[in-house]
Structure formats: C-alpha cells, structure tokens
Amino acid sequence: MLQHLLASEFLKLKRKWAWFLIFLGPFGVVALQALNFGVRYEYLTKQYKDDLWGGLLGNVQSLVPAVLIMGMAIITSIVAHVDHENRSWKHLLSLPINKHSLLLAKFIVSSVLLGVASLLLVVGTVILGVSLRFGLDSIPLMEITKMAFFSYLAALPILALQLWIAVVYSHQGAAITIGILGALFSTYSFKMPDWVIWKWPSLLNNWDVPAYSAYLGMGTALVIFLMATIHFTKRDVEE
Known part of the structure; x- marks a missing residue:
C-alpha cells in the first residue's frame, strides 16, 4: 500500500513547482557564495589562506539552516496543498487506506525531495x-x-x-508563516540553547560535535511524527 501511495504522491507533484524549488534552494546558496567570493576574492582568500575549502564550507554552512527550513515549509505546503486544493482529503480518507500510511507517504516524499536538495548542495559546493x-x-x-x-x-x-x-490546516498561510519565522529564528542559532530544534541545522552544540545535532534531529523527528500521526488519525482534516 505504501508503495502505491508514494507513487501517487510523486505523480501529484508532476505539474507543481516542487522539483524546481528543490534545485533553486541549493543553487541560491551556491550563487550567493559565488558572488561573495567573486566580489571579495582577494580579501577572502587571504583570510582563509590556511584552509580555503574550510573557509568556503563555513560560508556555505552559514546560509544552509535558513534556506533549508524555508524549503521545508514550502515543500510540505505543496505536498499537502495538492489534496486541499483538489478537495480530495475526504475521498482519500474514505478509502481503505491507513491514515498513518498516508501521512508517512507524504513525509517520505518531502524527505526525498529535501535529500535531493542536500545532494545538489554538495555538488554545487564542490563545483564552486x-x-x-x-x-x-x-x-x-x-x-x-x-x-x-x-x-x-x-x-x-x-x-x-x-x-x-500543512496537512491539518487547509489554509497554508499558517504553515508558511511558521516556516518564515523559523528561518529567521535560525539565523540567531548561536544564541539559542541546545534544546531548540531550530538551532540544530546549524550543527552548533555545546559538545562541538555536529553529528550530535543530526542524531537529535532523527530521534526528535520520530517523536514529532508519531504525535502528528496520533493527532491526524483522531481528527478530520479541514477542507
């Protein structure tokens, strides 16, 4: 069942802007750093002369959290809005489909799209x-x-x-607004305590071990997804 749901979700996105946005995010980060280094090449190469790649990596990393969080807000909004827009939620939920599987399919599709964006960022950073x-x-x-x-x-x-x-509320203004605020909030991540989830994409923590932020992210994502599933299965989605 999950395989068919995934195929259906990807098919729904065929005529949307999701894949373009997946390319636009990493391209924007790389383009901004290309402009940054292009305009200040002598200054920056002199500043990072002992580790040029490390300097580039640090500058790219500074932009990643905000772009990633904003991208997540937009992608999940698109994935959910397809069904809100077509008013197909009631039809979907009337079928012999497990609500958990429906939500899981949307989460997997969103994760795959953002995973592709991360891969493009790696390629773009190397090329730059x-x-x-x-x-x-x-x-x-x-x-x-x-x-x-x-x-x-x-x-x-x-x-x-x-x-x-995005799934629970048909009006996507709330989801996008929270995404924008989260992206702005993440730019001040160095001032946040380690328990704030909007800090984790910056990979900053008191242990100074970036992998810990990834481990925390995966574990907490599972908890939040389970909470979302429980809530989703117990209420009707707004049309």
Whole structure:
C-alpha cells in the first residue's frame, strides 16, 4: 500500500513547482557564495589562506539552516496543498487506506525531495570551490557531505512539524508563516540553547560535535511524527 501511495504522491507533484524549488534552494546558496567570493576574492582568500575549502564550507554552512527550513515549509505546503486544493482529503480518507500510511507517504516524499536538495548542495559546493581554484587534490568531500546531510538530518523535526501543520490546516498561510519565522529564528542559532530544534541545522552544540545535532534531529523527528500521526488519525482534516 505504501508503495502505491508514494507513487501517487510523486505523480501529484508532476505539474507543481516542487522539483524546481528543490534545485533553486541549493543553487541560491551556491550563487550567493559565488558572488561573495567573486566580489571579495582577494580579501577572502587571504583570510582563509590556511584552509580555503574550510573557509568556503563555513560560508556555505552559514546560509544552509535558513534556506533549508524555508524549503521545508514550502515543500510540505505543496505536498499537502495538492489534496486541499483538489478537495480530495475526504475521498482519500474514505478509502481503505491507513491514515498513518498516508501521512508517512507524504513525509517520505518531502524527505526525498529535501535529500535531493542536500545532494545538489554538495555538488554545487564542490563545483564552486573548483571554479574558485581551491584545488582538485584537496577537496574535503566528506566534510562537505557531512555539512549538507547532517544539517538535513538535524532539521527533520522541523520537516515533521511543518508537514503536521500543512496537512491539518487547509489554509497554508499558517504553515508558511511558521516556516518564515523559523528561518529567521535560525539565523540567531548561536544564541539559542541546545534544546531548540531550530538551532540544530546549524550543527552548533555545546559538545562541538555536529553529528550530535543530526542524531537529535532523527530521534526528535520520530517523536514529532508519531504525535502528528496520533493527532491526524483522531481528527478530520479541514477542507
């Protein structure tokens, strides 16, 4: 059943802007850093002369949380709004389909889309570094991959929360507003305590171990998704 639901969810997105937005997010981050380094090349290369790739990675990472959180708000809104827009929720829920499976399919689809965006960010960051002549022989591919995917995994609780809101309420203004506020909030993540989920995508924590933020994200995402499932199965979705 889940396989058919996943196929159906991807089919619904065929004529939407989801895939374009998945490309636009990482492209925007890379383009901004290309502009940053292009305008201030001499200054930045002198500042990061001991570790050019590390300097680039730090600058890219500074933009990732806000873009990722905003992307999650938009993608989950699109995934949920397809059924709100077509008023197909009541029809779906009248079918012999487990509500949990329906919500799980939407979460998996959203996760896959954001996972693709993270992969594109890795590719884009490598291409940018090479274009800036930082050296092919010293590409920190593992560190770039960790930066992109640890941030993604750390942000999964936000994805679960955004999907919960987007599915339950037909008006997507609430979900998008929370996403915007979360993205803005994340820019001040260095001032937040470690328990705030909007801090986790920055990979900053008191242990100074980025992987811990990813572990916290995966565990908390499961809890929030279970809470969302319980709530979703016990109430009617607004039309």
